[in-house]
Amino acid sequence: MVAPATLSLRPCAPPALPRTALARSRAWFAPATRASPTASVPARTFSGLRRAVAVDSDQQGSPEPPEQEKKPKTYYFLVANAKFMLDEEEHFQEQLAEKLRNYAERDKERDFWLVVEPKFLDKFPNITKRLKRPAAALVSTDGHWITFMKLRLDRVLQDHFDAESVEEALASNPVDLNFEKPEKWTAPYPKYEFGWWEPFLPPKSSNGAA
Secondary structure, eight states: OOOOOOOOOOOOOOOOOOOOHHHHHHHHOOOOOOOOHHSOOOHHHHHHHHHHHHHHHHHHTOOOOOOOOOOOOEEEEEEEEEHHHIIOOOOOOHHHHHHHHHHHHHHHOOEEEEEEEEEGGGGHHHHHHHHHHEEEEEEEEEEHHHHHHHHHHOOOOEEEEEEEEEHHTTOOOOOOOOOOOOOOOOSSSSOOOTTGGGSSSOOOOTTOOO
């Protein structure tokens, strides 16, 4: 009697890939190789760089554009008759001297001046008709400080104007000042010396008739 045949099940191996498919799969998983930097840059890039360098070198030798014209600057002022400003006001000299000392310590450029009989008053007929002459003005490019000084001095007139240069702003007409000495001086401190204002005048090139 013939024994029955037994069937054993084993995992079947996958069918072998064709050589062409195997080659494609190896190419898929192979690490990518970097191309040489010089080989990937087109030749026309270097020619463009050479042209840019040539343009820059030409521009370096070109003249600079002309400077823009300077805009007029605003000047602020307080004005009153010279006797009040320079002879009667008790604390004016001390305030100007302290400000000048502060500027010197801070190495700050001066931006305020005293001008006797300033020419710019011709532009303000409404002010000049209220003034006794000769007149004296405190002029500055600092409008906030001029407003502060207006509150301190009180009996002065305030306004502003534009000028092309500091020489134009501070130009003055020549005048001789002569203040009579008071018969009786009652203040506890000595009266200011005549001419105390001279350190606060503009340069002579600005404070003359020319």
